[in-house]
Amino acid sequence: MSKTILVLPGDGIGPEIMAEARKVLDKLNAQHNLGIKVEEDVVGGAAIDADGVPLPDRTLAKARAADAILFGSIGGPKWDNIERSIRPERGLLKLRSELGLFANLRPAILYPQLAGASSLKPEIVAGLDILIVRELTGGIYFGQPRGIRTLENGEREGYNTDIYRESEIRRIAKVAFELAAKRGNKVCSVDKANVMEVTELWKQVVTEVAKDYPAAQLSHMYVDNAAMQLVRAPKQFDVIVTGNLFGDILSDEASMLTGSIGMLPSASLDESGKGMYEPCHGSAPDIAGQGVANPLATILSLAMLFRYSLNLPQVATQIEQAVGKVLDQGLRTADIYSEGTRKVGTKEMGDAVVAAL
Ligand code: IPM
Numbered sequence: 001m002s003k004t005i006l007v008l009p010g011d012g013i014g015p016e017i018m019a020e021a022r023k024v025l026d027k028l029n030a031q032h033n034l035g036i037k038v039e040e041d042v043v044g045g046a047a048i049d050a051d052g053v054p055l056p057d058r059t060l061a062k063a064r065a066a067d068a069i070l071f072g073s074i075g076g077p078k079w080d081n082i083e084r085s086i087r088p089e090r091g092l093l094k095l096r097s098e099l100g101l102f103a104n105l106r107p108a109i110l111y112p113q114l115a116g117a118s119s120l121k122p123e124i125v126a127g128l129d130i131l132i133v134r135e136l137t138g139g140i141y142f143g144q145p146r147g148i149r150t151l152e153n154g155e156r157e158g159y160n161t162d163i164y165r166e167s168e169i170r171r172i173a174k175v176a177f178e179l180a181a182k183r184g185n186k187v188c189s190v191d192k193a194n195v196m197e198v199t200e201l202w203k204q205v206v207t208e209v210a211k212d213y214p215a216a217q218l219s220h221m222y223v224d225n226a227a228m229q230l231v232r233a234p235k236q237f238d239v240i241v242t243g244n245l246f247g248d249i250l251s252d253e254a255s256m257l258t259g260s261i262g263m264l265p266s267a268s269l270d271e272s273g274k275g276m277y278e279p280c281h282g283s284a285p286d287i288a289g290q291g292v293a294n295p296l297a298t299i300l301s302l303a304m305l306f307r308y309s310l311n312l313p314q315v316a317t318q319i320e321q322a323v324g325k326v327l328d329q330g331l332r333t334a335d336i337y338s339e340g341t342r343k344v345g346t347k348e349m350g351d352a353v354v355a356a357l
């Protein structure tokens with residue numbers, strides 16, 4: 001049966017990096033006769049401009065119908081001052097929550113060719129392979145009540161609610177343990193249980209789930225310490241499982257260990273393995289339109305799409321190897337450039353990956 005992929009380029013550098021991922025997808029589609037149908041639509045700021053909302057019903061319907069979604073990036077200064085409830089970011093959050101994409105997988109893998117691009121010493125990061133499993137549809141990003149209110153004395157007060165149900169913690173913990181079993185079988189659960197009740201429950205539930213995975217090694221770490229350990233001795237980690245907010249922050253931090261956030265793909269999966277795939281980086285408005293953005297995170301997200309949603313691991317590996325080859329050839333976009341390598345733009349990088357397939 002033919003599969004459908006919905007492509008959502010979004011804003012900023014989104015369209016540029018997506019164009020390169022599309023070339024890779026089109027090439028593989030033809031090369032292996034996959035018969036994949038590709039649809040495209042707007043989301044985020046582009047959707048606000050076209051439809052007045054960051055996630056039009058049409059886009060959401062296409063996302064529901066698709067077998068997988070490849071997402072670029074959203075947001076930019078142009079839409080920063082519109083009402084919060086229809087900002088670009090809300091489009092992404094709504095897409096994640098409407099589709100039940102609760103499990104966000106963010107691998108931070110250091111390509112050996114990029115050891116010099118990391119801000120840490122090569123010996124600290126060489127061989128780094130961390131998987132951050134971030135809960136994506138709960139916690140403080142969705143908790144109610146939330147808002148900005150004016151108190152009686154006229155002072156304004158902002159508030160959010162960090163809230164997790166046992167069932168939400170249990171299902172993300174399971175995902176972490178299942179994935180850990182296929183790699184180092186070490187899970188570090190990150191919380192702030194010394195201060196926040198919601199994460200005290202998090203810690204308890206993860207500990208309960210661990211009983212079903214006796215071979216796994218579970219540890220717990222406060223988020224402040226985890227942030228420090230990630231730059232002190234990152235190789236101590238295998239799988240990190242944590243809530244929405246901490247996962248958002250720690251995954252940006254982990255990405256820098258690998259040289260550039262421009263290299264980091266991600267997968268957001270529902271209970272059945274349907275998923276949305278997106279680079280971890282944002283829309284980078286400062287470099288949008290210049291043709292210098294790194295398309296590799298999006299191309300590697302496409303690889304994850306083949307692996308997790310289309311069940312074609314050999315195609316995923318083919319993409320990953322092509323990226324490795326291109327790095328071996330010394331091609332670098334500005335974000336991963338170092339002396340002795342060759343600086344290329346977005347298109348040239350995409351073309352090189354296609355050629356290496
Ligand atoms: C991410 C981004 C998003 C998030 C924003 C754009 C809403 O930072 O995917 O990490 O916070 O989840």
Ligand code: MG
Nearest residue numbers: 248249252280
């Ligand atoms: Mg983020």
